[in-house]
Amino acid sequence: MLNGERLVNRPFRWAMVGGGRKSNVGYKHRTGALRDNANFQLVAGAFDIDPTQGKDFGVKIGVSSDRCYDNYQEMFAKEQDREDGVEVVTIATPNGTHYEITKAALKAGLHVICEKPLFFSSAEGEEIKDLAEKQNKIVGVTYGYSGNQLLLQMRAMIEKGQIGDIRVVDLQYTHGFSATDEPEKTSDAQKWRVDPKVAGPSFVIGDLSTHTYYMSQMIMPHMKIAKLLCDRQSFVGSRYPLEDNAHILMRYENGAVGTMWVSSINAGCTDGHRIRIVGSKASLEWWDDKPNELRYEVQGEPVRILYRGNDYLDDLAKEDERLGALHTEGLSDFWANIYHRFALAIEAKNSGDLKTLEALIYPGIQAGIDGIRWVENCVRSANANSTWIEYDHSGQKLHV
Known part of the structure; x- marks a missing residue:
C-alpha cells in the first residue's frame, strides 16, 4: 500500500512543456506527478505558446518566474547550465509536436513523459527508442487509465x-x-x-x-x-x-x-x-x-x-493501493499510480537496475x-x- 513515503532516492526535478491554463490535460499530469510529493517537484516549465500567459500561469502554480520559459528550446538550454537543472520533462502539447520535443529533450539529457499518441509514425517511435537507449533515459507514455x-x-x-x-x-x-x-x-x-x-x-x-x-x-x-x-x-x-x-x-x-x-x-x-x-x-x-x-x-x-x-x-x-477499500479512488489516483511507476523506472534506469526496470508494469516507449x-x-x-x-x-x- 502506498502512503506517500519516499521510494526513490530523492524527488526528481520536473518540468512541463505545455499543460498551461487552457490545457485539457495539464492538471491531470500535475495531479499525478505531485500526489506523492516524494517523487517529483515541479521546478520549471514552458507552459503556453503565449510566453506571457505561460509565465503568468507558471508563477500562479508556484514556479519561480525566472524558470517560466518562453519555449522549450530556451528551457532545455538554460536548465542544462544549472546545477539544479531539470531531470525529467512532461510533454503535454498537441500530437504533431511530440516527436521534435521528445528528441530535443533526450538530447538535453532528460527523461521524458509524453502524451499519447506518441508520434505520427512507428518509424519515429523506433528512432526515439534508439536515442533513449543511447542516452540511458526512459520515455513514458501517459495512458492514465492504466493506473487502475x-x-x-x-x-x-x-x-x-x-x-x-x-x-x-x-x-x-x-x-x-x-x-x-x-x-x-x-x-x-x-x-x-x-x-x-x-x-x-x-x-x-x-x-x-x-x-x-x-x-x-x-x-x-x-x-x-x-x-x-x-x-x-x-x-x-x-x-x-x-x-x-x-x-x-x-x-x-x-x-x-x-x-x-x-x-x-x-x-x-x-x-x-x-x-x-x-x-x-x-x-x-x-x-x-x-x-x-x-x-x-x-x-x-x-x-x-x-x-x-x-x-x-x-x-x-x-501494490498501488492508496486509500483502503472503505474509500473510493478515481482517475487522479490512477494518474498518480503511473507517475509513481515512472519515478521507479527513472530511478532504476539511472542506477542500472535492469531487473527492477524489466519487472515494472508501466507504459514505456514500447x-x-x-x-x-x-x-x-x-x-x-x-x-x-x-x-x-x-x-x-x-x-x-x-x-x-
Whole structure:
C-alpha cells in the first residue's frame, strides 16, 4: 500500500512543456506527478505558446518566474547550465509536436513523459527508442487509465487460468461530447484534435482508443492481433478525413476474436469506457464509470463483484493501493499510480537496475510505439475500403 513515503532516492526535478491554463490535460499530469510529493517537484516549465500567459500561469502554480520559459528550446538550454537543472520533462502539447520535443529533450539529457499518441509514425517511435537507449533515459507514455489497480487484478486472474481460454475481447471507449461541431468552435484544445496537420492520421482512434488498446495489452500481454478490419466515419463532416466514430474487428493469433468501438459522437453518453474479456470458464468486465468494481462472472454461478482494496485481491492489484477499500479512488489516483511507476523506472534506469526496470508494469516507449502501430493498422484498413488486413507488428506496411 502506498502512503506517500519516499521510494526513490530523492524527488526528481520536473518540468512541463505545455499543460498551461487552457490545457485539457495539464492538471491531470500535475495531479499525478505531485500526489506523492516524494517523487517529483515541479521546478520549471514552458507552459503556453503565449510566453506571457505561460509565465503568468507558471508563477500562479508556484514556479519561480525566472524558470517560466518562453519555449522549450530556451528551457532545455538554460536548465542544462544549472546545477539544479531539470531531470525529467512532461510533454503535454498537441500530437504533431511530440516527436521534435521528445528528441530535443533526450538530447538535453532528460527523461521524458509524453502524451499519447506518441508520434505520427512507428518509424519515429523506433528512432526515439534508439536515442533513449543511447542516452540511458526512459520515455513514458501517459495512458492514465492504466493506473487502475483492478486492471492488474484482471491480468493476474487471466494468468492463473481463472477465466479459462480467452475467446472474445470486447473493448469500448465512447462519449458524446463531440456529437456536434460546437466543441471545435469554442475550444482550442478540441480544434487541433480534428486538424490532420496537428493531430495526425486519426482523431478518436488515436485520441481515445490508444488508451483502451494499451490497457487490453497490459491485461493480456500474450494476446497478439493477427488480423484487423477498421470501418471509420466522420459524422460531423468538417472533421473529414479524420474520424469521430470507428468500429474495429480483430482476430487474435490464438483464435480469439475482438471488437473495439471508439466514438466521440455517442450522444448522451458521458462515460462509455469498458473492457470485457470472455473466457471458456468465466468473464471479466471493468467499466470506468465504476472504477472500484470488477465483475467476475463464472458460468453457472452468481455474479461476483470484486472491490478495489480488499485483501482477497491478488498482490499485483494491491501494490498501488492508496486509500483502503472503505474509500473510493478515481482517475487522479490512477494518474498518480503511473507517475509513481515512472519515478521507479527513472530511478532504476539511472542506477542500472535492469531487473527492477524489466519487472515494472508501466507504459514505456514500447507501449507508445505499439499504440502508434495500432493507429497505423486501423488507418491502413479503413483507407483500403475497410478490408481485413494482416496486423503489422513491425511497422513496415505503412501503405496498402
